[in-house]
Amino acid sequence: MVGITARDRLRLLAGASGLLFGACGGSGSSSSSEFIIGGTPPTTQPSQPVTGLTSGLLRDTFRNNFLIGTASNNVQLANDDLSASIALDQFNSITPEWELKADLISPSEGVYNFDDADRVVDWAIANGMEVRGHALLWHEATPAWMLEGTPSQIRTKLESYIQTVMTHFQGRITVWDVCNECISTDVYNGSNGIGPDRRTPWFDAVGSGEYMEWAFLAARAADPNALLFMSDYNTENPIKRGYMVEILQRFSANNIPIDGFGHQFHLYLNTDSSEAMSSIDAVDNQFMGLVQHVTEMDMTVYNDPGSCWESETNCDPDLGETPPADILAQQAQLYRDMFNGLIMKSSVESVSFWGVRDGDSWLNFAPTERFNHPLLFDRNGDPKPAFHAITDQAYII
Ligand code: GLA
Numbered sequence: 001m002v003g004i005t006a007r008d009r010l011r012l013l014a015g016a017s018g019l020l021f022g023a024c025g026g027s028g029s030s031s032s033s034e035f036i037i038g039g040t041p042p043t044t045q046p047s048q049p050v051t052g053l054t055s056g057l058l059r060d061t062f063r064n065n066f067l068i069g070t071a072s073n074n075v076q077l078a079n080d081d082l083s084a085s086i087a088l089d090q091f092n093s094i095t096p097e098w099e100l101k102a103d104l105i106s107p108s109e110g111v112y113n114f115d116d117a118d119r120v121v122d123w124a125i126a127n128g129m130e131v132r133g134h135a136l137l138w139h140e141a142t143p144a145w146m147l148e149g150t151p152s153q154i155r156t157k158l159e160s161y162i163q164t165v166m167t168h169f170q171g172r173i174t175v176w177d178v179c180n181e182c183i184s185t186d187v188y189n190g191s192n193g194i195g196p197d198r199r200t201p202w203f204d205a206v207g208s209g210e211y212m213e214w215a216f217l218a219a220r221a222a223d224p225n226a227l228l229f230m231s232d233y234n235t236e237n238p239i240k241r242g243y244m245v246e247i248l249q250r251f252s253a254n255n256i257p258i259d260g261f262g263h264q265f266h267l268y269l270n271t272d273s274s275e276a277m278s279s280i281d282a283v284d285n286q287f288m289g290l291v292q293h294v295t296e297m298d299m300t301v302y303n304d305p306g307s308c309w310e311s312e313t314n315c316d317p318d319l320g321e322t323p324p325a326d327i328l329a330q331q332a333q334l335y336r337d338m339f340n341g342l343i344m345k346s347s348v349e350s351v352s353f354w355g356v357r358d359g360d361s362w363l364n365f366a367p368t369e370r371f372n373h374p375l376l377f378d379r380n381g382d383p384k385p386a387f388h389a390i391t392d393q394a395y396i397i
Helices: 006-021 031-035 057-061 074-078 082-090 115-126 151-169 201-206 210-222 238-253 273-286 306-311 325-342 385-391
Strands: 067-072 093-096 130-138 175-180 227-232 260-263 291-299 348-353
Touching (some): 057 067, 057 082, 074 082, 093 115, 093 348, 115 130, 130 151, 130 348, 151 201, 151 210, 175 210, 201 210, 210 227, 210 238, 227 238, 227 291, 238 273, 260 273, 273 291, 273 325, 291 325, 325 385
Parallel strands (some): 067 093, 067 348, 130 175, 227 260, 260 291
């Protein structure tokens, strides 16, 4: 990988802002010390005034359907950020945004830093929320040491990492994304020669997609009570859906233990919600018993061409801090369509957003730096039309 990615930029920015407030710390120079903030996170009620909304309105709206989650991070907790307060007030599941990624937990072989992850996990649990463990294996967050050596050495390192991490969180984290974004991204022509497997650095180091199976087997052995998920983006795309089904079929044929599938659902204003629902159905129809989660939902207000993602060229122009009302209305309608579909799917047990307020989102930096407005709450923490559209069917969009 060359240079710094938009995701890295977001992470670094958040880390830097945390350091401004940082009281303690991490005197070491490991990469995760940037995120060690110290201090005691809020453990009971939101300490900031939250929007005037009925407390719990969002989670209560879907209490008979699924958990409603969001990504939160230790910088927000340490700063007593309004997003953390809204998370407590409206959500009932938390995904630590980056604290559980392998490059932060174990930057070098044999070294494990759990402090930041513990802080977010314990905060969520103390507040009665579920925690999604994200993610044991993700190529964008794999420390270099893990991919060094022969395939069998790599397998041993992966098993030892998974064993150590899952044992540490046993009983606190009961749902894990085991493999994140391992499925082929080739949604244009479907013929890049590796079938449903993504050509990740893992694939290259191991020589096949078998590393996914190793990860699931190790995870089941490490904590037989945890629910094991594969999670991926673009599953609403019919070609990607096909790859997803192929991998699940292969798992089934090889008796690989998997309990659920996570659809990230990073959506666009022109996403067809019925395609997203077809992907839920595809899992239901062929793999009865698999639980399904929506793991990272958001909705960019831009419809960039592929070149924007590849080389930051021809990106849509910045809409600024206050997006046009018609865009917010379009977004509200698609969110409503998505939720009206999701509540009909009994296998869907959890729906998580990737952040609380628009200003929190990675989409302000990816694929290019620009104001984006992908979430349910605006930068001030006020609920957007999308929030009203999903919590109140009488709300006129
Ligand atoms: C992917 C990852 C998440 C997060 C987002 C946005 O979807 O799964 O952990 O990093 O990208 O950055």
